[in-house]
Amino acid sequence: MIQTMAHNEAQHRMRLFQIGDPVHLIDLKGRTYTFELKEGARFQHSGEFLTHNDLIGQPDGTIVALTRGTRLLAVLPTLSEYVLKMPRGAQIIYPKDIAVILLWADIYPGAAVLETGIGSGALTLGLLRAVGETGRVISYEIREDFLQRAEKNIALYLGKLPPNLLTRLKDIYEGIEERGLDRMVFDLPEPWRLVGSAGDALRPGGILLSYLPTILQSSQLTEALHKDGRFSQIETIETLLRSWHIEGMSIRPDHRMVAHTGFITSARRIFPASAG
Ligand code: SAH
Numbered sequence: 107m108i109q110t111m112a113h114n115e116a117q118h119r120m121r122l123f124q125i126g127d128p129v130h131l132i133d134l135k136g137r138t139y140t141f142e143l144k145e146g147a148r149f150q151h152s153g154e155f156l157t158h159n160d161l162i163g164q165p166d167g168t169i170v171a172l173t174r175g176t177r178l179l180a181v182l183p184t185l186s187e188y189v190l191k192m193p194r195g196a197q198i199i200y201p202k203d204i205a206v207i208l209l210w211a212d213i214y215p216g217a218a219v220l221e222t223g224i225g226s227g228a229l230t231l232g233l234l235r236a237v238g239e240t241g242r243v244i245s246y247e248i249r250e251d252f253l254q255r256a257e258k259n260i261a262l263y264l265g266k267l268p269p270n271l272l273t274r275l276k277d278i279y280e281g282i283e284e285r286g287l288d289r290m291v292f293d294l295p296e297p298w299r300l301v302g303s304a305g306d307a308l309r310p311g312g313i314l315l316s317y318l319p320t321i322l323q324s325s326q327l328t329e330a331l332h333k334d335g336r337f338s339q340i341e342t343i344e345t346l347l348r349s350w351h352i353e354g355m356s357i358r359p360d361h362r363m364v365a366h367t368g369f370i371t372s373a374r375r376i377f378p379a380s381a382g
Pocket of ligand 1: 196197198199222223224225226227228229230246247248249252276277278279293294295
């Protein structure tokens with residue numbers, strides 16, 4: 107009885123593959139092959155293939171067999187799987203940093219968030235998910251080719267470009283048009299040049315966060331934030347993620363890890379104390 111109920115519920119909650127979905131096929135060694143699901147198309151692999159039509163209507167998480175019997179797991183990629191495999195214009199922010207940025211910048215449902223630059227759109231996807239349908243993401247990007255690449259990546263993952271993503275093809279150092287923003291996330295080389303305009307564009311209580319590859323950049327940004335006088339709670343962190351190998355008696359950290367990606371500096375825009 108209980109089993110039947112669980113089974114029914116599982117069927118109820120099934121997500122079936124449909125045309126336009128991004129698909130990841132994963133083999134036993136964890137190698138991943140990606141494509142967009144298209145009517146009549148074929149996935150070719152070492153002389154074998156799978157017709158897309160065979161996958162359409164199957165549930166997410168299905169094991170599929172290629173024409174000569176090789177079995178692969180077919181899934182709708184998680185956000186972190188997707189960003190690691192999507193085509194890149196600019197270098198992306200890695201999932202371990204996106205995860206922390208979303209909480210350290212306190213991105214919440216309904217927030218108005220400005221980011222720059224959009225790059226390949228990895229962070230943008232994380233921000234869009236965190237602000238939800240009632241929030242807004244505004245992305246400044248100086249390079250048209252990167253902006254187009256990012257928009258394609260975002261549209262494939264979400265099924266379309268969401269109406270609450272506003273992109274601006276411009277150099278953000280020339281000025282920020284928005285006012286009353288809740289959050290700002292910077293991924294560009296000289297964020298200290300934006301401290302003044304960020305102070306004007308952020309609402310009091312708002313948060314500025316910047317991702318930077320070198321600590322000298324973090325230092326320069328920190329000095330600029332102190333000097334501006336409208337920022338408090340200034341801190342810099344980095345994230346180290348270590349995966350483990352767990353197999354029988356062999357239980358230990360993996361031999362290799364990514365030692366460095368970038369530093370995360372954040373600060374809170376404060377309301378100036380009234381005179382006296
Ligand atoms: N966060 C992105 C990667 C951004 S890479 C991701 O996760 O995919 C940095 C981006 O900033 C590049 O696309 C670059 O073109 C853009 N950029 C650099 N200087 C800029 C400026 N002054 N104004 C707007 N965008 C800028």
